[in-house]
Amino acid sequence: MGGAVAADVTAAQGARPARGRRRGAPGVVELGLLSLGGFAAFFGLWFVVARSGVVPARFLPAPGVVAATFFHLTHDPFAGYTLQQHLLSSIGRFLMGFALAAAAGVPLGLLMGWFRWLDDVVSPVFEGFRFIAPIAWVPFAALWFGTGIGGPILIIFSGAFPPCVINAQRGARLIEPHLIEAARSLGAGHCRMFAEVLVPGALPSIVAGLRISAGLAWQSLVGAELIVVSSGVGYLMVQGQSNLATPIVMSGMIAIGIVGFLIDVALRAAEARIRRGWAGA
Amino acid sequence: MGRSMSQISFQSVSRVFRRGSEEILAVADVSLEVADREFVAIVGPSGCGKTTLLRMAAGLDFPSSGSVLVGAREVAEPGPDRAVVFQQFALFPWKTVRENIGFGLKCRGVPAAQRNAAVDRYIEMMGLQGHENAYPHQLSGGMQQRVAIARSYALEPEVLLMDEPFGALDAQTRIEMQEELIRLARVNPRTVLFITHAVEEAVYLADRVAVMTRRPGRLAEIIDVAPVRRAEAWEERPIEEVMDLGSFTHLRTRIWKMLRDEREAKAEAPRVTPLQRRKAGP
Numbered sequence: 420m421g422g423a424v425a426a427d428v429t430a431a432q433g434a435r436p437a438r439g440r441r442r443g444a445p446g447v448v449e450l451g452l453l454s455l456g457g458f459a460a461f462f463g464l465w466f467v468v469a470r471s472g473v474v475p476a477r478f479l480p481a482p483g484v485v486a487a488t489f490f491h492l493t494h495d496p497f498a499g500y501t502l503q504q505h506l507l508s509s510i511g512r513f514l515m516g517f518a519l520a521a522a523a524g525v526p527l528g529l530l531m532g533w534f535r536w537l538d539d540v541v542s543p544v545f546e547g548f549r550f551i552a553p554i555a556w557v558p559f560a561a562l563w564f565g566t567g568i569g570g571p572i573l574i575i576f577s578g579a580f581p582p583c584v585i586n587a588q589r590g591a592r593l594i595e596p597h598l599i600e601a602a603r604s605l606g607a608g609h610c611r612m613f614a615e616v617l618v619p620g621a622l623p624s625i626v627a628g629l630r631i632s633a634g635l636a637w638q639s640l641v642g643a644e645l646i647v648v649s650s651g652v653g654y655l656m657v658q659g660q661s662n663l664a665t666p667i668v669m670s671g672m673i674a675i676g677i678v679g680f681l682i683d684v685a686l687r688a689a690e691a692r693i694r695r696g697w698a699g700a
Numbered sequence: 701m702g703r704s705m706s707q708i709s710f711q712s713v714s715r716v717f718r719r720g721s722e723e724i725l726a727v728a729d730v731s732l733e734v735a736d737r738e739f740v741a742i743v744g745p746s747g748c749g750k751t752t753l754l755r756m757a758a759g760l761d762f763p764s765s766g767s768v769l770v771g772a773r774e775v776a777e778p779g780p781d782r783a784v785v786f787q788q789f790a791l792f793p794w795k796t797v798r799e800n801i802g803f804g805l806k807c808r809g810v811p812a813a814q815r816n817a818a819v820d821r822y823i824e825m826m827g828l829q830g831h832e833n834a835y836p837h838q839l840s841g842g843m844q845q846r847v848a849i850a851r852s853y854a855l856e857p858e859v860l861l862m863d864e865p866f867g868a869l870d871a872q873t874r875i876e877m878q879e880e881l882i883r884l885a886r887v888n889p890r891t892v893l894f895i896t897h898a899v900e901e902a903v904y905l906a907d908r909v910a911v912m913t914r915r916p917g918r919l920a921e922i923i924d925v926a927p928v929r930r931a932e933a934w935e936e937r938p939i940e941e942v943m944d945l946g947s948f949t950h951l952r953t954r955i956w957k958m959l960r961d962e963r964e965a966k967a968e969a970p971r972v973t974p975l976q977r978r979k980a981g982p
């Protein structure tokens with residue numbers, strides 16, 4: 420009985436890359452312990468190096484000092500706002516830029532996947548722009564938008580846009596041709612083909628793209644904030660730097676890491692959910 | 701609507717596939733007429749071009765030479781007037797059984813209430829009750845195939861193009877589906893082009909059985925079953941009784957032999973026939 424069920428599960432997973440447990444791979448508890456071990460080693464090393472005095476405290480503050488500063492920043496405003504307020508303003512920008520990139524990139528990618536001529540027109544230009552790092556847009560962002568909301572959004576957009584396009588295009592291209600043929604035989608017009616075949620068929624790939632895109636958006640954002648705005652975590656770090664307050668800079672880095680991690684976890688969960696819904700693994 | 705006119709017409713149809721520098725002649729000069737409300741089955745060895753023929757009638761593939769007409773018009777694109785049951789089911793994995801079956805009607809703009817009633821009817825006909833809200837991957841192969849069949853039936857098309865539609869069914873369900881198809885054909889006759897590997901199925905269902913040769917696929921012979929069926933009233937009898945009739949077994953054996961001769965005539969190296977063995981001897 421148990422054997423039969425297990426066999427069914429593997430069959431249902433079909434061609435998708437085996438994500439199952441490898442032999443001897445750790446379970447949830449072991450994984451938790453291993454991660455904790457990693458963190459402990461990291462902070463231990465940091466603590467020892469900082470404490471030994473090999474590196475001056477100005478260059479590498481001790482973990483305890485950073486933790487205290489972090490806590491402090493959550494209720495004492497620095498550079499105009501508390502850490503939460505800075506974060507909130509960063510997240511707002513992130514959401515705007517990311518949403519814009521997704522709203523423009525996913526449909527464009529789907530259309531490119533569907534109409535080969537559009538792919539031929541867009542791809543060369545796109546492939547060129549794709550390799551320009553988001554931060555390279557900073558001069559133009561400042562020039563065109565000054566300190567307005569447009570600047571950071573442009574920068575985030577340039578980071579978040581490519582994965583949206585690429586994954587939507589690939590997802591649309593890789594839909595089982597039989598499904599498209601079946602839909603055409605059943606009388607589906609262009610709109611219905613898009614809404615009911617192309618989008619759902621490409622969705623797993625689209626969501627994977629959105630996850631990559633969100634990560635890049637968050638990274639690009641902090642880069643943007645270092646330069647063109649007057650609030651946000653990036654701004655907090657720049658201000659910390661000019662005050663030679665390394666614990667503040669590090670607190671900013673930690674906040675960025677935590678939020679980025681949370682964004683990734685949320686989108687990973689969404690991705691897993693969609694994959695489960697689709698192929699029943 | 702011209703009842704006497706042929707509904708599907710293959711006129712000297714050839715189809716060449718290109719694979720790299722290689723040219724594969726999949727279908728060679730096939731001419732076949734399927735009359736309005738006629739049921740024609742095509743049998744032939746694997747890879748002889750049966751699916752290719754059906755796809756050309758569906759408008760999913762096009763002849764390299766010759767022409768394919770459906771209802772006197774050259775086939776230019778797929779459409780719901782010619783419902784296809786695909787060999788690989790082609791169910792939408794993100795749609796439930798109900799949504800899959802109703803998709804064609806939805807495309808046609810049938811209002812939800814009416815659509816649901818029709819879907820319910822076909823769900824019951826196909827014995828899919830209790831699985832309305834399941835997704836295809838949650839069904840067995842046979843059930844998926846029944847959903848695919850229901851999806852085409854629901855359109856009530858002029859022309860049904862079925863590519864081994866009962867291939868994944870167990871023997872019992874298969875017989876039920878065959879009887880159901882015969883019953884449907886009597887209540888509401890349609891033009892059907894039906895591909896199968898099962899000779900008995902072809903003889904039981906079809907008015908005419910077209911036998912194809914190995915690749916390049918040509919028409920070897922067309923066997924007229926309809927006169928015998930009508931004379932002996934096969935429709936009125938249970939399937940097992942029909943399959944025991946002398947006339948039935950005679951037709952079946954004739955087609956079997958044709959297919960076997962076909963296979964032996966052009967058997968490839970590993971399948972050594974007595975004749976070849978003699979030739980290969982010292």
Ligand SMILES: Nc1ncnc2c1ncn2[C@@H]1O[C@H](COP(=O)(O)OP(=O)(O)OP(=O)(O)O)[C@@H](O)[C@H]1O
Pocket residue numbers: 717718719724726745746747748749750751752753787915
């Ligand atoms: N798109 C294609 N490109 C190249 N070759 C093709 C293509 N489609 C079919 N063929 C070739 O044409 C021949 C006929 O294929 P087809 O699918 O029509 O066979 P079939 O009679 O339906 O076989 P089966 O009974 O196994 O389903 C095969 O040799 C196949 O390899």
Ligand SMILES: [Mg+2]
Pocket residue numbers: 750751752787863
């Ligand atoms: Mg086939």
